[in-house]
Amino acid sequence: MSQTVDRALSILPLLAEGPADLGQVADRLGVHKSTALRLLRTLHEHGLVYRQSDQRYRLGARLFALAQEAVENLDVREIAHPHLVRLNEQCGHTVHLAVHEEGEVLYIDKVESRYPVRMYSRIGKPVAITVAAVAKLLLADLPETERHTLADKLDYPMYTSRSTPNAPAFLRELEKVRDQGWATDLGGHEESINCVAAPIRGTDGRVVAAMSVSAPNVVVTADELLTLLPLVRRTAAAISGEYSGKTPTKETSS
Structure with missing residues (x-):
């Protein structure tokens, strides 16, 4: 320079x-x-x-x-995708990226598992907002008044015995997620599917997206999946750094 x-x-x-x-x-x-x-x-x-x-x-x-x-022109999906692919290559399980838009949490990217058992989730499809790990992270970052307003408006379907039953329970879960900085869905949407997730943050520290690793019980147990949490959080931190401009991308010389 x-x-x-x-x-x-x-x-x-x-x-x-x-x-x-x-x-x-x-x-x-x-x-x-x-x-x-x-x-x-x-x-x-x-x-x-x-x-x-x-x-x-x-x-x-x-x-x-x-x-x-x-x-406004930053595309978190474009930035995150190579990181999601590398994470998938490391662990072999399904990797998702989700954002919060107009009251819904939507998947905007997905890298399929290398195992025969696949998840039915699709890009552009809303998640089960009261139980999904990515949803918990995105909603936990909302201001307290917004969290309470949203929680009161939601329905709480009991997908499984582990689903979130009501607004008070949901708010307690969001507070827990907010404090610990990561989230799980251990059989809350489907008995056989577990998920661990971590937040992607922008320059102001706010959560702009959330990413997760999901796997069925027939492939790994919930405890085994939880051992991947440090790797998931490191991946989310790397995406956050690149998205916020705190981690410069490497340039290749021609």
């Missing part, structure tokens, strides 16, 4: 701390005021910084617009 670009980019985190005058910017960069002014003018021309009436500089509106546009 050229020295000029490096210096210009160094101004942005400085102004993120609050408005600064020309002297403060020059001192932080370790350059003459004329150099700092030239850099600030260039950033100002592009809308990345703004000069206030008191002659101090702050971050410009264009920078916020670019950040918002970047977030």
